[in-house]
Amino acid sequence: MNRPISLMLVEDNPEYRAVIRLALKRDGGIELVDEFGTAEIALRTVQDAPLVNRPDILLLDLRLPGMSGLDALPYFKKVVPDAKIIILTQSDQEADVLRAISLGADGYLLKASTVTAIKEGIRTVIEGGAPLDPGVAKFLLKSLQSRLPKVASEKLLSVRELEILSLLGEGMLKKEIAERLGISYPTVDSHVRHIYEKLKVRNAPSAITTAHRLGIFPPDD
Known part of the structure; x- marks a missing residue:
């Protein structure tokens, strides 16, 4: 701009x-x-x-x-x-x-x-x-992690999509996610589009909220 x-x-x-x-x-x-x-x-x-x-x-x-x-x-x-x-x-x-x-x-x-x-x-x-305010992001991530049914998450999103959803939840930009995961920006952009399509949302905060509601989030390592 x-x-x-x-x-x-x-x-x-x-x-x-x-x-x-x-x-x-x-x-x-x-x-x-x-x-x-x-x-x-x-x-x-x-x-x-x-x-x-x-x-x-x-x-x-x-x-x-x-x-x-x-x-x-x-x-x-x-x-x-x-x-x-x-x-x-x-x-x-x-x-x-x-x-x-x-x-x-x-x-x-x-x-x-x-x-x-x-x-x-x-x-x-x-x-x-x-x-997202750091405190708000932390609350959302904690809530998501506490409601994880592993089977449901595996059915809806791929492992890579779950990983990217987690980083979106931390407020990271697509280019930052690409650098963190060592993959290209277009690849991240494609994964994000698929996440939005599967969750029927238009942006990252809505994806996080929908994942919260559905109980979808990757388990702790």
Whole structure:
């Protein structure tokens, strides 16, 4: 992407909005184009905006006055289907994490994250990755591992696909997975497409959540 990444922030805390605004002002690669305190106003604004003015990324809080971020997420997915949505919240509750990802969130970060981590998460999503707060990723992996029925996993995904799913769960990019496993990027990309097809999902967080629900994950070594 030759132009700056365009970003919309939906956050009701004005002080936190100011922190994000200041951090992004110093970053020429990311441009904060809109910020809102409620999901309702944000939805109306982006719906009325020309396609060329719609953001590449939405940073969406969960705890908002009126419509919550979770309730608004499906509407944002319909109004701006090409935009990536990263949840940025204080909540690390299991129900919030799993519901957000199942509704199509492309990443899940906590407000306790550093500004650097948030900006890295934004770039990770643009590059095709799925940024997860380390604590959230650890929780998801632990939950997946605790629910493994080996027979079911072997029937649905191959050993290599399970291995790649595990690395996706750690928030790794396809190119990083290729380097870790010593295989080519196109090979990893092909495996990821097959994983998505088999699990009937469109992104890595949804694959992780679906695997969680089905009880699919490779056993501990």
